[in-house]
Amino acid sequence: MTKELLDKFLSGDTFIASKLMKQVENGDQSVWPMMREISRRTGNAHIIGITGPPGAGKSTIVDKLIYLFRENHYKVGVVCVDPSSPFTGGAFLGDRIRMSHATGDKDVFVRSLANRGALGGLAPRVKEIVQILDAFGKEIIIVETVGVGQAESDVIHVADTTLVVEVPGMGDRMQALKAGILEISDIFIVNKCDREGAQNTVRDLNMMLDWLPEGSWRPKVLPTNALNNQGIQEVYDAILEHKSMLIQTNKWKEQRLQRSKNHCFSMMEQAVISYIHKKTGEVPELKKIVESVLEGDLDPYSGAENVLKELFSSAEIIKYGKGGQIK
Amino acid sequence: MTKELLDKFLSGDTFIASKLMKQVENGDQSVWPMMREISRRTGNAHIIGITGPPGAGKSTIVDKLIYLFRENHYKVGVVCVDPSSPFTGGAFLGDRIRMSHATGDKDVFVRSLANRGALGGLAPRVKEIVQILDAFGKEIIIVETVGVGQAESDVIHVADTTLVVEVPGMGDRMQALKAGILEISDIFIVNKCDREGAQNTVRDLNMMLDWLPEGSWRPKVLPTNALNNQGIQEVYDAILEHKSMLIQTNKWKEQRLQRSKNHCFSMMEQAVISYIHKKTGEVPELKKIVESVLEGDLDPYSGAENVLKELFSSAEIIKYGKGGQIK
Numbered sequence: 001m002t003k004e005l006l007d008k009f010l011s012g013d014t015f016i017a018s019k020l021m022k023q024v025e026n027g028d029q030s031v032w033p034m035m036r037e038i039s040r041r042t043g044n045a046h047i048i049g050i051t052g053p054p055g056a057g058k059s060t061i062v063d064k065l066i067y068l069f070r071e072n073h074y075k076v077g078v079v080c081v082d083p084s085s086p087f088t089g090g091a092f093l094g095d096r097i098r099m100s101h102a103t104g105d106k107d108v109f110v111r112s113l114a115n116r117g118a119l120g121g122l123a124p125r126v127k128e129i130v131q132i133l134d135a136f137g138k139e140i141i142i143v144e145t146v147g148v149g150q151a152e153s154d155v156i157h158v159a160d161t162t163l164v165v166e167v168p169g170m171g172d173r174m175q176a177l178k179a180g181i182l183e184i185s186d187i188f189i190v191n192k193c194d195r196e197g198a199q200n201t202v203r204d205l206n207m208m209l210d211w212l213p214e215g216s217w218r219p220k221v222l223p224t225n226a227l228n229n230q231g232i233q234e235v236y237d238a239i240l241e242h243k244s245m246l247i248q249t250n251k252w253k254e255q256r257l258q259r260s261k262n263h264c265f266s267m268m269e270q271a272v273i274s275y276i277h278k279k280t281g282e283v284p285e286l287k288k289i290v291e292s293v294l295e296g297d298l299d300p301y302s303g304a305e306n307v308l309k310e311l312f313s314s315a316e317i318i319k320y321g322k323g324g325q326i327k
Numbered sequence: 328m329t330k331e332l333l334d335k336f337l338s339g340d341t342f343i344a345s346k347l348m349k350q351v352e353n354g355d356q357s358v359w360p361m362m363r364e365i366s367r368r369t370g371n372a373h374i375i376g377i378t379g380p381p382g383a384g385k386s387t388i389v390d391k392l393i394y395l396f397r398e399n400h401y402k403v404g405v406v407c408v409d410p411s412s413p414f415t416g417g418a419f420l421g422d423r424i425r426m427s428h429a430t431g432d433k434d435v436f437v438r439s440l441a442n443r444g445a446l447g448g449l450a451p452r453v454k455e456i457v458q459i460l461d462a463f464g465k466e467i468i469i470v471e472t473v474g475v476g477q478a479e480s481d482v483i484h485v486a487d488t489t490l491v492v493e494v495p496g497m498g499d500r501m502q503a504l505k506a507g508i509l510e511i512s513d514i515f516i517v518n519k520c521d522r523e524g525a526q527n528t529v530r531d532l533n534m535m536l537d538w539l540p541e542g543s544w545r546p547k548v549l550p551t552n553a554l555n556n557q558g559i560q561e562v563y564d565a566i567l568e569h570k571s572m573l574i575q576t577n578k579w580k581e582q583r584l585q586r587s588k589n590h591c592f593s594m595m596e597q598a599v600i601s602y603i604h605k606k607t608g609e610v611p612e613l614k615k616i617v618e619s620v621l622e623g624d625l626d627p628y629s630g631a632e633n634v635l636k637e638l639f640s641s642a643e644i645i646k647y648g649k650g651g652q653i654k
């Protein structure tokens with residue numbers, strides 16, 4: 001069964017691909033045998049992350065990049081985890097107009113992910129969607145996300161090349177940058193560069209980049225005005241330049257293996273978390289414990305201890321059972 | 328031992344409280360017996376969440392609110408998980424000046440949390456820090472966070488009253504709001520209300536609130552200029568008004584119990600995730616599996632399957648072992 005579906009998938013069946021993505025999003029572990037086969041057929045795509053605050057123009061940039069990649073005959077996949085993006089359901093209707101290049105082209109596959117409430121976090125899902133697109137033959141995969149929180153930083157770690165989009169006059173956002181965005185960016189884009197203060201933003205970013213250690217990749221800071229396509233070719237060129245560097249230094253390969261390892265851990269965590277939730281919803285004894293906590297008859301620590309004792313034979317999981325003390 | 332430390336903690340020993348928080352942050356399960364005692368002494372504090380984009384002025388608002396709460400003899404705790412906040416290490420040095428009211432007052436306890444790389448996410452840690460502050464006698468606990476990603480939304484769920492801070496001219500941020508922030512906010516603050524467009528932002532927010540179902544709490548939209556204390560008294564009043572509503576409708580109690588249940592699940596997840604990471608780092612057989620994935624000799628799915636098989640006796644965790652298929 002898996003074999004037949006796999007063949008269909010590999011021959012380009014969009015319906016199977018979409019269904020598989022849906023199952024992955026739902027955390028359905030019955031797709032693991034299929035995903036195992038798929039993961040063995042990945043590693044060819046170049047993965048581009050694009051992140052930045054809501055309203056920075058990420059989706060417009062993505063749209064223009066899709067156009068350039070398609071013009072150069074790359075097959076393109078897009079994964080969107082930005083609640084403010086026109087790709088996702090969260091956006092106002094009119095915004096979809098911005099995504100003109102993604103529609104009606106069978107070699108562009110767009111997938112939006114709801115970013116709330118996923119058991120075990122979003123990142124494992126995004127990794128799997130990227131794998132599906134990779135095995136499905138997409139050569140360029142763009143992951144769009146809002147770049148502030150931890151969930152988003154985790155997501156961006158799937159990328160080979162990360163674009164960080166800023167807009168002029170961000171002021172205090174510089175603090176946030178310093179606190180984490182700087183280290184994950186490979187290319188900075190200052191979008192809406194016709195606005196006042198654009199040159200200052202470019203200069204400030206370049207000043208921050210002067211702090212980078214010698215010998216490391218120095219991100220370019222590229223002003224764009226995505227709405228009228230200004231500067232997009234330069235972004236495109238910078239992406240390919242960064243890719244060449246990764247391949248020459250063998251980092252392209254190394255990062256893939258590191259991501260495989262991280263993905264392996266994500267899956268284990270996801271499996272066990274799902275197991276806990278399923279069991280506490282099904283087994284009367286465990287349901288009762290959870291209800292006692294919900295009624296205030298049992299503190300959450302004792303509740304957790306009791307459920308873990310019932311679920312897992314290993315005493316080590318419940319370390320405190322040995323009379324742990326505050327050290 | 329736990330008893331002695333608990334007594335010291337309950338008598339107001341700041342050193343013990345800080346140490347306990349440190350252990351909680353590190354995911355040290357040996358504090359569970361102590362935390363169990365602590366959790367039995369919680370439920371008195373009113374928890375205020377404050378969220379919004381970097382640069383919106385959250386920290387300044389928190390600072391002015393601290394002043395008002397102290398003036399009214401409330402004991403105050405602050406938990407900060409905003410990478411751009413002056414409370415955290417990520418901020419530029421000069422920013423600490425903004426937090427003038429938090430320093431030198433023994434009845435204000437401020438704790439900053441690093442927001443990256445925590446196993447099992449940030450939210451469980453924040454909940455525990457809040458519990459510690461609660462049992463420590465803080466009557467008002469303010470949790471500051473950046474409000475975009477999933478990690479942050481999870482964090483904000485610990486709050487009784489959630490303040491969402493916006494600034495004039497946010498434009499496209501409205502989309503993000505629509506996609507999730509709207510439903511978690513109890514009070515909207517439009518800070519920097521001396522700026523152009525402030526009235527429009529207040530109006531737009533009020534228009535969005537018109538969509539709320541009849542009979543639900545309608546968040547006030549309060550313009551502030553925190554730097555010169557304008558509008559802060561109104562925010563303070565609105566918080567107490569919201570608290571009264573929660574108590575009258577019994578929601579205050581219900582939310583606490585619901586949070587206990589969620590916390591119970593967080594702890595179970597955290598325990599099992601820690602266990603997986605510890606074991607794969609210690610047991611030679613498991614280490615070898617992870618290394619095979621890292622070297623590209625084994626796909627991550629088989630890696631996860633093999634580790635789970637070794638670690639957990641329950642066959643149910645490894646559902647795919649029964650020949651799961653894509654349905």
